[in-house]
Amino acid sequence: MRIAKYPFAVLSAALFTVMLITPISSISNLIWLNSVNMPIGIFKSLEVLLFDFQRLGILLYGIIIIGFGIAFSIASFLTNYINFSVKYLYALAGACAIGIAMYLMVVLLFESELLGGNRTIIGKILHWCAGFFGGYFYYFLISKNYDYTFIIRYLGVLYAYIILGFVLSWIFTPEIAAADFGFILKELTDNAQNALLRDFTSFFVASFVFVLLGVITLNPAWFYSAGIIYLGAAIFNLVAIFIHGTEYNQIYIGEILLGLWPISLALTISIKDK
Amino acid sequence: MKLFLSSFLILFSMHSFGAYKYETVLDNLDDAWSFVFLNEDTILYTEMPGKLKIASLTNKSIIDIGNVPEVAYSSQGGLSEVILDPDFDSNNKIYISYSAKKDNKKITLYLSSADLKNNELVNRKVIFEANAFRRSPAHMGAKIAFLNDGTLLLTSGDGYDHREKAQKLDNHFGKIIRINKDGTIPQDNPFILNQNALSDIYSYGHRNMQGLVVTSSGLIFEHEHGPKGGDELNIIKPSLNYGWPAITYGIDYSGAVISPFTEKEGMEQPLFTWIPSIAPSDMIFYEKDVYPELKNNFLITGLVSKDVKQININDLTTQKSLFSDLKSRLRNIQDSPQGYIYILTDGPNNKLIKILPK
Numbered sequence: 001m002r003i004a005k006y007p008f009a010v011l012s013a014a015l016f017t018v019m020l021i022t023p024i025s026s027i028s029n030l031i032w033l034n035s036v037n038m039p040i041g042i043f044k045s046l047e048v049l050l051f052d053f054q055r056l057g058i059l060l061y062g063i064i065i066i067g068f069g070i071a072f073s074i075a076s077f078l079t080n081y082i083n084f085s086v087k088y089l090y091a092l093a094g095a096c097a098i099g100i101a102m103y104l105m106v107v108l109l110f111e112s113e114l115l116g117g118n119r120t121i122i123g124k125i126l127h128w129c130a131g132f133f134g135g136y137f138y139y140f141l142i143s144k145n146y147d148y149t150f151i152i153r154y155l156g157v158l159y160a161y162i163i164l165g166f167v168l169s170w171i172f173t174p175e176i177a178a179a180d181f182g183f184i185l186k187e188l189t190d191n192a193q194n195a196l197l198r199d200f201t202s203f204f205v206a207s208f209v210f211v212l213l214g215v216i217t218l219n220p221a222w223f224y225s226a227g228i229i230y231l232g233a234a235i236f237n238l239v240a241i242f243i244h245g246t247e248y249n250q251i252y253i254g255e256i257l258l259g260l261w262p263i264s265l266a267l268t269i270s271i272k273d274k
Numbered sequence: 275m276k277l278f279l280s281s282f283l284i285l286f287s288m289h290s291f292g293a294y295k296y297e298t299v300l301d302n303l304d305d306a307w308s309f310v311f312l313n314e315d316t317i318l319y320t321e322m323p324g325k326l327k328i329a330s331l332t333n334k335s336i337i338d339i340g341n342v343p344e345v346a347y348s349s350q351g352g353l354s355e356v357i358l359d360p361d362f363d364s365n366n367k368i369y370i371s372y373s374a375k376k377d378n379k380k381i382t383l384y385l386s387s388a389d390l391k392n393n394e395l396v397n398r399k400v401i402f403e404a405n406a407f408r409r410s411p412a413h414m415g416a417k418i419a420f421l422n423d424g425t426l427l428l429t430s431g432d433g434y435d436h437r438e439k440a441q442k443l444d445n446h447f448g449k450i451i452r453i454n455k456d457g458t459i460p461q462d463n464p465f466i467l468n469q470n471a472l473s474d475i476y477s478y479g480h481r482n483m484q485g486l487v488v489t490s491s492g493l494i495f496e497h498e499h500g501p502k503g504g505d506e507l508n509i510i511k512p513s514l515n516y517g518w519p520a521i522t523y524g525i526d527y528s529g530a531v532i533s534p535f536t537e538k539e540g541m542e543q544p545l546f547t548w549i550p551s552i553a554p555s556d557m558i559f560y561e562k563d564v565y566p567e568l569k570n571n572f573l574i575t576g577l578v579s580k581d582v583k584q585i586n587i588n589d590l591t592t593q594k595s596l597f598s599d600l601k602s603r604l605r606n607i608q609d610s611p612q613g614y615i616y617i618l619t620d621g622p623n624n625k626l627i628k629i630l631p632k
Binding site: 025026029032033036038039044047048051052054055056058059110111112113114115116119172173175176179180184185 | 434441503520525526529534
């Protein structure tokens with residue numbers, strides 16, 4: 001548990017920082033939309049924030065994990081040689097990691113600013129501040145000890161966070177969600193559209209709710225339920241390919257991962273509870 | 275009689291349902307971006323790094339044109355579109371669009387006219403400089419077309435980082451521009467009396483427009499790249515706002531929401547949207563007779579879809595996919611004076627392909 005504490009602190013601090021950074025782009029966008037008289041209300045704002053937290057957040061999460069991993073390793077090394085408050089050293093390392101990551105994103109993407117919220121000076125400062133607080137949060141996490149339920153809950157929340165994207169997409173932008181699965185929605189009949197939307201939405205909402213219930217109750221049955229759904233999808237994907245002759249795809253790999261992930265959490269709880 | 279009938283049926287089915295055949299007429303081009311026919315055998319074409327060339331399609335000879343302006347070649351920028359003056363036969367005048375650096379080191383879109391004489395551009399003159407300066411040449415637009423009244427339209431893209439400016443009339447980001455051939459501004463432009471607007475703006479609220487067609491009846495059609503999803507085909511009318519980025523059917527490449535709205539009063543709806551994106555790169559409206567099945571259809575090349583979308587002007591709700599067996603990103607499409615269709619593939623070492631009728 002002691003060894004696992006550091007990587008999970010990086011993952012948790014990165015997730016915390018994503019929660020701070022994502023609204024910068026969302027809110028700056030909402031402010032602009034309001035300025036051109038678009039009818040932005042509470043529900044539209046919530047829709048934008050949720051979508052951005054999930055879809056933009058996933059991209060940022062990957063980038064920030066790498067940045068934090070490097071920055072906190074260097075900061076940890078420097079604590080042996082620099083007489084400086086350790087918590088502020090990690091906070092500064094977090095700010096530097098975000099600053100460099102944002103700079104590299106522009107340089108590597110044809111000098112274009114992918115993050116809308118990072119196009120102004122104020123936006124840039126807010127991103128650095130988010131990194132600073134992310135570093136501070138990392139120090140807070142590594143200075144305490146946790147039992148295995150911390151990791152179970154963390155991995156459960158991360159799983160739900162990934163599934164949330166599918167849930168939001170199928171509820172609010174079904175045409176785009178369907179396109180991701182190879183359907184051109186408007187070319188289907190009304191009945192086919194209805195069947196597609198209700199079944200896919202229900203599929204993702206169910207697995208999302210199961211995992212959240214698992215995180216709250218730590219009852220392994222909820223994690224098993226989510227896992228069975230995705231392992232079933234993987235098995236019948238392969239049946240469709242090899243028995244019914246549909247075109248080969250590699251989606252089953254993702255489905256197996258999404259199936260084994262919650263089942264691993266459930267097994268861990270079951271073993272620890274014995 | 276039976277033999278005659280069956281022979282007729284076989285011939286008929288080959289004609290109606292046979293595949294198109296292709297002939298590569300030029301290859302190993304250096305990122306060629308657009309071309310125009312000087313006659314049935316000869317094309318004038320641009321290469322993004324800043325070359326303008328004349329090529330013979332039969333003997334494959336290629337001639338470099340001199341005195342081409344210096345361009346900012348990187349990302350989506352460089353020497354872009356070339357078109358001929360409607361009176362080219364008598365005045366030898368051509369028009370080219372390109373991205374280049376201004377004194378302030380920032381990049382913007384230019385439109386120049388010049389006379390093509392003895393394989394040189396002479397009397398070269400910048401007739402338009404976009405008030406759309408950016409640090410990198412992204413989303414330039416750069417398509418040119420003549421209206422039937424002899425004025426010029428030019429598409430100026432939103433610059434990616436500057437998308438919100440597409441809704442403001444004090445700049446050229448995300449605008450279609452209308453000017454006279456000498457660069458002056460037509461007095462009947464829609465914003466000529468608006469003191470808060472640039473008077474050369476024809477329509478606004480666009481993203482990255484890479485298809486621009488004026489039909490023989492004078493209708494203007496344009497298509498533009500959406501973000502992730504939401505490519506659009508629009509009919510263009512003066513002074514109208516096409517909504518970007520306040521309304522859109524797509525989301526940002528990062529996954530972020532650009533706008534939760536797809537419609538608003540005072541903003542135009544597209545005639546057709548592509549979800550997922552096809553990345554439309556060029557368009558013609560085919561009005562000739564070599565391919566009767568394509569007459570009165572828009573033919574739209576796709577970079578991502580790697581095909582040509584066929585949309586009939588009388589049924590804008592459905593599309594067909596053509597030439598997907600080329601399996602290439604397609605950059606440009608033109609019809610020759612006789613009516614043959616030629617397609618330019620995309621990227622370095624690209625090629626020009628002639629579509630043979632069925």
